[in-house]
Amino acid sequence: MIWVAAFFTLGVMIWIMAQVLREGLPLLTVDFLSDSPRQMGRSGGIFSTIVGTLLITAVAITIATPLGVGTAVYLREYTREGRISRLIRFGTDCLAGVPSIIFGLFGFVFFVIFLGMGWSILSGGLTLATMILPTIISTAEEAIKTIPKSYREVSYALGGTRWQTVAKVILPNALPGILTGVLLGVGRSVGETAAIILTAGSSFLMPTSLFSPIRTMAIHFYILAREGISMEMAYATGAALILLILAINTAANWLLHRYIRRLEG
Amino acid sequence: MTKEKFLEKFLLFIALSSISILALIAFFIFEQGLPLIWKKGLASFLLGERWYPSQGSFGILPMVVGSFWVTFGSLIVGVPLGVACAVFLCELTPPLVSMVFRPAIQLLAAIPSVIYGFWGLIVLVPLIRDHLGGPGLSILAGSLVLGIMILPTIISISEDSLRALPRSFKEGALSLGATHWQTIWKVLLPAARSGIVASVILGMGRAIGETMAMIMILGNAVQMPHSILHSARTLTTNIGIEMGYATGDHQQALFATGVVLFFIIMGLNSLALIISGRRRS
Amino acid sequence: MVGSTSVQPFAEILAEEYMAHHSGKKIYVQGGGSSAGIQAVRTGAAHIGMSSRRLMGNEENLIDVLIAYDAIAVIVHPKNPLTNLSREQIRQIFSGKVTNWQGVGGWNKAITLVTREEGSGTREAFQNLLMGKTEISLGALVQDSNGAIRQVVKDDPKAIGYISLGLVNDQVKSLAIDGIEANIENINHGRYKIVRPFLFVFTKEPGGLAKSFLDFVLSPDGQKLLVQEGLVAAKGMRR
Numbered sequence: 001m002i003w004v005a006a007f008f009t010l011g012v013m014i015w016i017m018a019q020v021l022r023e024g025l026p027l028l029t030v031d032f033l034s035d036s037p038r039q040m041g042r043s044g045g046i047f048s049t050i051v052g053t054l055l056i057t058a059v060a061i062t063i064a065t066p067l068g069v070g071t072a073v074y075l076r077e078y079t080r081e082g083r084i085s086r087l088i089r090f091g092t093d094c095l096a097g098v099p100s101i102i103f104g105l106f107g108f109v110f111f112v113i114f115l116g117m118g119w120s121i122l123s124g125g126l127t128l129a130t131m132i133l134p135t136i137i138s139t140a141e142e143a144i145k146t147i148p149k150s151y152r153e154v155s156y157a158l159g160g161t162r163w164q165t166v167a168k169v170i171l172p173n174a175l176p177g178i179l180t181g182v183l184l185g186v187g188r189s190v191g192e193t194a195a196i197i198l199t200a201g202s203s204f205l206m207p208t209s210l211f212s213p214i215r216t217m218a219i220h221f222y223i224l225a226r227e228g229i230s231m232e233m234a235y236a237t238g239a240a241l242i243l244l245i246l247a248i249n250t251a252a253n254w255l256l257h258r259y260i261r262r263l264e265g
Numbered sequence: 266m267t268k269e270k271f272l273e274k275f276l277l278f279i280a281l282s283s284i285s286i287l288a289l290i291a292f293f294i295f296e297q298g299l300p301l302i303w304k305k306g307l308a309s310f311l312l313g314e315r316w317y318p319s320q321g322s323f324g325i326l327p328m329v330v331g332s333f334w335v336t337f338g339s340l341i342v343g344v345p346l347g348v349a350c351a352v353f354l355c356e357l358t359p360p361l362v363s364m365v366f367r368p369a370i371q372l373l374a375a376i377p378s379v380i381y382g383f384w385g386l387i388v389l390v391p392l393i394r395d396h397l398g399g400p401g402l403s404i405l406a407g408s409l410v411l412g413i414m415i416l417p418t419i420i421s422i423s424e425d426s427l428r429a430l431p432r433s434f435k436e437g438a439l440s441l442g443a444t445h446w447q448t449i450w451k452v453l454l455p456a457a458r459s460g461i462v463a464s465v466i467l468g469m470g471r472a473i474g475e476t477m478a479m480i481m482i483l484g485n486a487v488q489m490p491h492s493i494l495h496s497a498r499t500l501t502t503n504i505g506i507e508m509g510y511a512t513g514d515h516q517q518a519l520f521a522t523g524v525v526l527f528f529i530i531m532g533l534n535s536l537a538l539i540i541s542g543r544r545r546s
Numbered sequence: 547m548v549g550s551t552s553v554q555p556f557a558e559i560l561a562e563e564y565m566a567h568h569s570g571k572k573i574y575v576q577g578g579g580s581s582a583g584i585q586a587v588r589t590g591a592a593h594i595g596m597s598s599r600r601l602m603g604n605e606e607n608l609i610d611v612l613i614a615y616d617a618i619a620v621i622v623h624p625k626n627p628l629t630n631l632s633r634e635q636i637r638q639i640f641s642g643k644v645t646n647w648q649g650v651g652g653w654n655k656a657i658t659l660v661t662r663e664e665g666s667g668t669r670e671a672f673q674n675l676l677m678g679k680t681e682i683s684l685g686a687l688v689q690d691s692n693g694a695i696r697q698v699v700k701d702d703p704k705a706i707g708y709i710s711l712g713l714v715n716d717q718v719k720s721l722a723i724d725g726i727e728a729n730i731e732n733i734n735h736g737r738y739k740i741v742r743p744f745l746f747v748f749t750k751e752p753g754g755l756a757k758s759f760l761d762f763v764l765s766p767d768g769q770k771l772l773v774q775e776g777l778v779a780a781k782g783m784r785r
């Protein structure tokens with residue numbers, strides 16, 4: 001009976017992906033990917049949305065990675081478990097549970113209005129950064145935690161300072177694990193919709209600066225699917241989105257495996 | 266040495282970013298939302314049954330009820346299937362198979378919610394409408410899709426809990442003559458209980474926070490739902506669907522909805538942390 | 547440009563056409579609703595506000611220019627046998643008083659009501675022009691765009707909703723109201739009255755790119771584009 005449940009579950013999940021892929025893959029031509037949307041998405045391609053997605057993700061990663069890795073390094077190398085570390089962990093855990101629409105509201109009132117950034121790549125990217133921060137902190141911490149004590153001891157024995165140990169021993173060895181976390185963050189950014197609609201606008205023109213509004217692939221897909229403007233375009237966009245996520249996840253898993261193997265070897 | 270000290274302070278500053286962001290979020294959301302709650306009164310806001318912003322009515326009870334039903338429904342779908350899958354992967358298959366399935370499940374967790382919503386719209390909604398009645402855009406559709414969306418969370422955490430159990434539990438039970446099934450039901454699952462419960466609470470948090478897919482398939486009617494075939498609106502979709510146009514009191518009311526959501530999520534989070542006892546990753 | 551999501555798709559098409567002939571110029575079109583658009587123009591966040599309703603009270607010190615008229619059509623599924631409803635019947639349906647199609651002479655099926663969300667200019671126009679003082683039922687399904695309403699109606703034979711006339715295609719059927727069809731001719735002759743103005747709003751006399759774009763929109767080419775998409779030309783109305 002459990003077999004039935006398990007296969008049913010996996011079957012449904014695969015069905016969902018397959019549905020979109022089946023309809024959309026044939027439409028994924030090079031033209032489609034390199035052309036921008038026209039006539040409100042009725043024709044043309046999704047190039048500007050691809051660019052938009054990449055830019056906003058880049059902003060998010062650029063901000064969140066140093067913050068996240070820095071936090072992980074501090075927690076693991078610079079303090080013992082105490083009040084401060086508990087506070088930091090509490091903050092991280094809570095942040096991880098906040099719904100995306102709340103991030104959207106926050107991003108809107110803080111970045112768009114209060115800081116005056118308007119609906120832009122910057123507002124959206126910064127909002128995304130706050131959303132993926134907990135993920136990067138967790139994975140970076142895990143990565144640092146698994147580095148054998150001996151590495152540190154050798155470094156200190158050789159006269160290295162704490163920072164030197166961190167910079168030259170810890171970080172390089174934790175790199176694959178950290179990258180996995182970054183990739184996970186990228187995956188999340190690519191799929192995010194609610195928070196970005198409220199902070200990055202929905203104009204599908206090619207952005208000219210970090211202050212331009214953009215439409216990401218996920219948002220474009222959402223709009224096409226709901227408006228019924230063109231089902232084909234919707235499917236194609238969805239297929240592109242799924243493939244992108246597939247690529248990111250596969251890369252993350254491959255990195256993880258290489259990392260595990262290196263630690264064992 | 267001063268460089269070291271400086272670096273330490275600097276890193277501390279960075280490390281406080283997560284809690285600072287949390288505080289910022291709370292501050293700004295509350296700043297926008299609380300005045301409205303003050304103005305209309307907490308009771309009339311939380312328990313009011315009428316949401317009609319153009320006439321100044323801001324009761325969110327239908328949305329609270331909607332969130333509850335949809336989340337509850339998603340747990341009914343997601344928990345049995347999820348725990349079953351976890352047991353399946355942990356106990357009933359060779360380690361090689363589960364090693365293949367893990368990344369597959371992670372992948373499914375990464376699929377954007379709008380894709381799930383789209384599928385629900387194209388496949389589930391017509392099915393429900395044509396065979397069960399109602400508009401199809403309903404709590405039933407929402408629960409089913411949401412249940413599927415929280416499966417990866419429940420599966421991976423439950424599986425972790427089961428795997429973390431000492432082998433002695435299983436071996437002890439088997440050596441006492443229990444069958445594999447009995448071992449699973451009476452020994453392993455109860456022992457992994459706290460991990461499984463934590464996964465359920467986390468799944469619940471994810472379910473309550475879902476917006477886009479729900480906007481697509483719940484129908485968003487603003488009335489108290491009386492059946493799973495009725496359309497409904499959750500706290501999240503209320504914000505999502507009206508935020509684009511709202512101004513003044515209306516906008517503040519949406520932030521106030523956010524305040525309520527915030528409290529609910531914080532409550533759930535704390536519950537999960539207490540139960541699991543360890544930090545989830 | 548910021549404002550009404552009803553005006554938005556048409557503004558985007560106009561902008562696309564304009565930018566095709568004026569390379570180097572960029573026009574960003576953003577939704578957010580008529581009220582948000584007017585607000586944005588006031589604060590300077592946008593150069594042009596798009597509105598699907600007339601300016602009210604404290605907005606009257608802004609400059610508005612009519613660019614087209616848009617009619618609101620009440621739509622049902624093509625299989626729905628009805629072709630005409632009276633205003634009173636429409637009010638009864640949308641207020642939830644009548645819940646079965648039988649109540650207006652149709653099938654024996656429960657009515658699926660669809661409406662736009664609160665704050666939408668389309669909903670406001672529907673409310674003012676058709677419903678009057680009668681409230682729209684709280685049990686109605688709510689979708690956040692006209693396109694989404696069209697989707698629901700096209701898939702559900704029991705559904706009834708309202709959208710911009712310009713969005714009506716052969717997937718849905720628009721009803722005649724009190725015997726008057728929703729088409730361009732009836733609108734131009736003032737017979738079909740469920741019509742609202744599409745406005746561009748400015749804080750002061752537009753100059754530069756804004757003026758150039760506005761001129762294009764009001765030119766015969768621009769107006770032709772709008773009519774092609776289902777709107778009624780600004781000068782077409784005969785009252």
